[in-house]
Amino acid sequence: MRKKTRTLIVLTLFFLLPKGHCVAQGMPVYDNTNFVSLVKQLVESAKQTAEMLKMVDQLKEVKEKLEKVNNAVRQYQAVRDITSDNQRLVELVRNDLREILNSPYIHPEEVGIISRDFDAIIENSLNQLEFMAQVLSSDFLNMSDSERLAILEEHRDKSREMVADIRIKRKRYALIISFRELQDRINTRETNY
Numbered sequence: 001m002r003k004k005t006r007t008l009i010v011l012t013l014f015f016l017l018p019k020g021h022c023v024a025q026g027m028p029v030y031d032n033t034n035f036v037s038l039v040k041q042l043v044e045s046a047k048q049t050a051e052m053l054k055m056v057d058q059l060k061e062v063k064e065k066l067e068k069v070n071n072a073v074r075q076y077q078a079v080r081d082i083t084s085d086n087q088r089l090v091e092l093v094r095n096d097l098r099e100i101l102n103s104p105y106i107h108p109e110e111v112g113i114i115s116r117d118f119d120a121i122i123e124n125s126l127n128q129l130e131f132m133a134q135v136l137s138s139d140f141l142n143m144s145d146s147e148r149l150a151i152l153e154e155h156r157d158k159s160r161e162m163v164a165d166i167r168i169k170r171k172r173y174a175l176i177i178s179f180r181e182l183q184d185r186i187n188t189r190e191t192n193y
Contacts, residue, residue, distance in 0.1 A: 068145060071145035071146060072145070074149050074153075075136070075145070075148060075149050075152055078149065078152035078155075078156045079132065079136065079152060081156045081159070082128070082129070082132055082152070082155055082156050082159045083129075085156070085159035085160055085162070085163050086125045086126075086128070086159055088163055089121065089122070089125050089159070089162055089163050089166055090125070092163070092166045092167070092170065093118045093121065093122055093166060096118075096166070096170040096173075097115070097118050100114060100170070100174075100177065101114065101115070103177045105176075105177045105180035105181055105184070106173075106176075106177065114173065117169055118166070118169070121162050121165060121166055121169075124162060125159065125162055128155050128158060132152065132155055135148055135151055135152065136148075136152075
């Protein structure tokens, strides 16, 4: 009897459902090709991400190398400027001091004072060069390149100040000489009348 009831229910449902619109429920069907392509895309994306991370690391290394080269170039320029300033300083002292000391309008007691003024500047210049050599040659207190560059730039500014100081001293002594020369001309003119 149970069998008949079951058959009857199935048949009734079969006739009640409209023809052509049968909907079957059951196990969902997965398309393996979509899943496989998704996995392939994820793997490819991971590879590209890894490559991009490598490129970022390489770019960081290149940036650091460029910064080191840039610092080295700036250090070289600072050293070159300091050296040329010191050469200019020595030439100014050599020529100007000789010219000033050879003037007949400089008194003998002033020769020592003038020489000491110029010698102090030259000595300071030589001390700067020696310090610069220590900064560059040794690992001066384990400095970074930027700290070393800051020290060199500071010394470059000081060397330029020394050149300016020599020029000011030279102008001052030239003014003294020209004043004394003018005074001498006036005095000799008075005695000639």
